[in-house]
Amino acid sequence: MDSASSEIAxxxxxxxTVDTGLKIVIVGGFGVxxxxxxxxxxxxxxxxxxxxxxxxxxxxDDAGGVQDKATTTVAFDFGRITLNDRMVLYxxxxxxxxxxxxxWDRLFAGSLGAVVLVDTRRLTESWYAIDRLEHHKMPxxxxxxxxxxxPVHPLEHVRDALDLSDDVPLIDCDARRRDSCKGALITLxxxxxxxxxAREKTP
Amino acid sequence: MSPRPLDxxxxxxxxxxxxGRSRADENSxxxxxxxxxxxxxxxxxxxxxVRIIEMCGRPMAVAEISAALRLPVGIVKILLCDxxxxxxxTARNPASAPAQLPDPKTLKQVLVxxxxx
Numbered sequence: 001m002d003s004a005s006s007e008i009a010x011x012x013x014x015x016x017t018v019d020t021g022l023k024i025v026i027v028g029g030f031g032v033x034x035x036x037x038x039x040x041x042x043x044x045x046x047x048x049x050x051x052x053x054x055x056x057x058x059x060x061d062d063a064g065g066v067q068d069k070a071t072t073t074v075a076f077d078f079g080r081i082t083l084n085d086r087m088v089l090y091x092x093x094x095x096x097x098x099x100x101x102x103x104w105d106r107l108f109a110g111s112l113g114a115v116v117l118v119d120t121r122r123l124t125e126s127w128y129a130i131d132r133l134e135h136h137k138m139p140x141x142x143x144x145x146x147x148x149x150x151p152v153h154p155l156e157h158v159r160d161a162l163d164l165s166d167d168v169p170l171i172d173c174d175a176r177r178r179d180s181c182k183g184a185l186i187t188l189x190x191x192x193x194x195x196x197x198a199r200e201k202t203p
Numbered sequence: 204m205s206p207r208p209l210d211x212x213x214x215x216x217x218x219x220x221x222x223g224r225s226r227a228d229e230n231s232x233x234x235x236x237x238x239x240x241x242x243x244x245x246x247x248x249x250x251x252x253v254r255i256i257e258m259c260g261r262p263m264a265v266a267e268i269s270a271a272l273r274l275p276v277g278i279v280k281i282l283l284c285d286x287x288x289x290x291x292x293t294a295r296n297p298a299s300a301p302a303q304l305p306d307p308k309t310l311k312q313v314l315v316x317x318x319x320x
Contacts, residue, residue, distance in 0.1 A: 011267075011271070013260075013261035013262075013263070014237070014261055014263065015261070015262075016261050016262065018237060018262050018295075019237065019262070019295040019296060020295070020296045021233070021235030021236060021237050021264050021295075021296050022305075022309075022313065023233075023234060023235045041320065047266075047267060047270035047271075048270060049266055049269040049270040049275075049276060050269075050275050050276070051275050051276045051277060052275045052277065053277075073275075078266055078270075080267075081316070081317070081320065082316075083312065083313060083315075083316025084312065084315070084316050087312060087313070087316065088235075088237075089313065089316070089317075090234070090235050090264060090266060092266075106277075107234055107276070108234075110233060112305060112310070112313070178320070182317060182320045185317050186314065186317050186318065189310055189313050189314050189317060190314065192305070192310050193307055193310040193311065193314065196305065196306060196307045196310055197307045200306075200307060
């Protein structure tokens with residue numbers, strides 16, 4: 001409880017003029033650096049919250065079975081960037097595991113886009129996340145987190161391994177560095193802007 | 204990862220704070236919908252309502268309220284719907300239509316803001 005009250009004490013309120021909340025989701029497996037990335041660019045110390053869903057709601061519960069109150073809980077961290085007097089951007093770190101995707105529509109529908117953070121030692125963990133983002137028609141970029149020194153493989157190997165199409169931006173990043181994370185977010189929003197502008201041109 | 208508060212949470216409390224209801228009108232509230240108080244907390248109000256009204260003197264996102272109260276997002280949405288119905292708080296930026304790319308103008312403003320970081 002002490003940490004809860006200190007979290008509130010340390011909380012910096014938004015400007016009173018802010019009227020538009022936006023969100024970007026950083027998706028990745030456990031330990032890939034999602035919270036590190038959020039911390040690097042957030043103007044507040046990352047906060048943590050959670051959402052729960054009953055198994056019945058997920059649709060994998062045996063309806064005829066024992067009526068226990070089993071729930072799936074997904075915890076996620078987030079940070080905040082005030083963009084201007086009116087707009088604030090929230091960055092959510094989302095775990096990539098399967099149970100999380102049941103909550104995607106409830107939590108992250110309406111996001112601007114997603115950053116898929118990958119660790120080249122465990123690339124296969126990203127396949128599922130990329131597949132789900134495509135399924136949800138959520139635009140995304142892929143970012144390799146090089147937190148342990150220089151990368152061993154060229155980025156194109158990552159593109160091949162993930163079977164990414166050429167129009168999905170793929171970049172390197174060091175999640176501990178603010179400028180590097182800022183660059184990743186700009187790459188994503190540039191990508192979204194190009195998609196959005198192209199769509200406006202088509203009649 | 205820090206321990207999840209709900210692991211130690213008494214389910215009865217979650218039931219009690221929402222009066223046993225399990226669904227909010229979720230479409231009206233997004234994780235990043237900004238909530239602003241429109242009144243002062245009154246005596247005799249349930250403590251969760253009081254805390255929300257007190258902390259939303261300046262705009263606060265649904266996700267931030269959930270983190271501050273240490274309650275799941277779905278529970279917080281139920282509480283917020285009550286306060287919205289009573290006119291004690293207002294919501295800015297109701298959820299946009301999902302799966303729709305924002306307009307270039309909005310994205311340009313986001314880019315300008317990010318480059319200033």
